[in-house]
Amino acid sequence: MDDKSILIQCDEMTKNMMGELQGEMIESLAKVSKSMTAEVIEKIKPMEKKINDLKKELGDFLEDNEEFQEMIETINGSMDSITKGIETTIESAIIKVISEQSKMVVEHNKLFNENLHKLMEDTQKIKESFESSNTIINEELKKLDSKIDEMTFEQLEDKLAILGIKIVKDASKNKNEILEKIENIKTEEIESKITELEHGIESNFFSSKQLMCEKIKGISDKIDEKEILIKIIHGYENELSEKIRSIQEEVEWSNRSFFSRIFGKKRD
Numbered sequence: 001m002d003d004k005s006i007l008i009q010c011d012e013m014t015k016n017m018m019g020e021l022q023g024e025m026i027e028s029l030a031k032v033s034k035s036m037t038a039e040v041i042e043k044i045k046p047m048e049k050k051i052n053d054l055k056k057e058l059g060d061f062l063e064d065n066e067e068f069q070e071m072i073e074t075i076n077g078s079m080d081s082i083t084k085g086i087e088t089t090i091e092s093a094i095i096k097v098i099s100e101q102s103k104m105v106v107e108h109n110k111l112f113n114e115n116l117h118k119l120m121e122d123t124q125k126i127k128e129s130f131e132s133s134n135t136i137i138n139e140e141l142k143k144l145d146s147k148i149d150e151m152t153f154e155q156l157e158d159k160l161a162i163l164g165i166k167i168v169k170d171a172s173k174n175k176n177e178i179l180e181k182i183e184n185i186k187t188e189e190i191e192s193k194i195t196e197l198e199h200g201i202e203s204n205f206f207s208s209k210q211l212m213c214e215k216i217k218g219i220s221d222k223i224d225e226k227e228i229l230i231k232i233i234h235g236y237e238n239e240l241s242e243k244i245r246s247i248q249e250e251v252e253w254s255n256r257s258f259f260s261r262i263f264g265k266k267r268d
Contacts, residue, residue, distance in 0.1 A: 123247065130240055141229070 119247075126240075126244065126247075
């Protein structure tokens, strides 16, 4: 389900709930209006009864006294006007309350939808940022894996073997040259040359050994860097998951708080 569908469903759900609450509120106020009107009528009935009883008792007197009879009729008319006035006043008050509540419902619905839209936009931005970062990290990891795969131990062994063969060949060549020159060199010179040759071979051997150790150490460092990078990536993934979970909890809490206020009023 895409974000647009979620927003449409939330908006429809909110409108339906607000409509139900408004309908229940109108029904409740109508009942209150009828109850208050009935209560007022009940209180006026004793007065009407007394006036009717008075008219019966003064029947002959009223026939002879039109002015007093008009006063009685005026009182009856005033009582009817009072009843109708009370009904009109209560009805006007109910209409005013409904109008104000409708405005409040519209404002709350608008504010809720604005917050919901903003939340969905922020969530989409976080999602896009995470996907972009994840793509870049995966590409870098592939490059690193490719470099490590290219640098296999078999190739390293082959290079070391070639280097060893070369050292042996160089040593053999130097030995042959020495043997060829022995006849023309004095013993002292031979001993001196042999000593120099030994030092040269030892120096060459240690240099080659040091070079190989440095290469092996470089490979080990790259492998360690890959492991560190993987740990950092896992840390970022855990941190992002925690942030998304926190946002979801805040959204759920806001929804529960909002609906609890709505349904709390509904139960009242």
